[in-house]
Amino acid sequence: xxxxxxxxxxxxxxxxxxQESLKRELEERLGTVLSGLFPERKNVKKQLKMLVDDAVxxxxxxxxEKALFLSEMIPIGERFxxxxxxxxxxxxxxVQLCMFPVFGLVVRSEGTVDTIKVLVKANVEIx
Numbered sequence: 001x002x003x004x005x006x007x008x009x010x011x012x013x014x015x016x017x018x019q020e021s022l023k024r025e026l027e028e029r030l031g032t033v034l035s036g037l038f039p040e041r042k043n044v045k046k047q048l049k050m051l052v053d054d055a056v057x058x059x060x061x062x063x064x065e066k067a068l069f070l071s072e073m074i075p076i077g078e079r080f081x082x083x084x085x086x087x088x089x090x091x092x093x094x095v096q097l098c099m100f101p102v103f104g105l106v107v108r109s110e111g112t113v114d115t116i117k118v119l120v121k122a123n124v125e126i127x
Contacts, residue, residue: 008063016060023052068106074098074122086121093127 015022027048034044062069074085078095084102085095102122107115 012060012063019056019060023056027052068108070104070106070116071101072122073101074124080124080126084116084118084121085124087124087126089126091126095124096127097125099123099125 027045030048030052031044034048074095076095076097080087080092080095082092084104100120100123102118103120104116104118107117
């Protein structure tokens with residue numbers, strides 16, 4: 001186990017007891033910001049609760065996992081690569097905008113170069 005992984009697991013044990021109150025506080029803050037963005041006042045608490053709960057659960061699972069994860073925004077101008085990018089545009093040009101990062105797992109083997117297993121492709125707009 002790497003030092004980074006051991007730290008993540010140790011911190012997770014420490015913060016798990018406080019997560020519920022912190023999640024509710026985050027939902028309240030996000031709700032205040034998001035409700036002001038809509039033309040009419042909307043109650044977004046139910047959706048925020050699901051979003052925050054899922055995000056914290058994913059973060060907890062990643063901290064417990066004995067693996068390294070990678071999240072990266074695709075730089076503007078990079079050539080479109082369907083292996084780690086999705087787009088709704090036609091063609092295979094260059095990235096104009098990255099709307100969601102690529103998310104992957106770093107695979108390490110003795111004596112070889114690290115490889116990345118793509119779990120979620122980046123969502124990009126291309127020229």
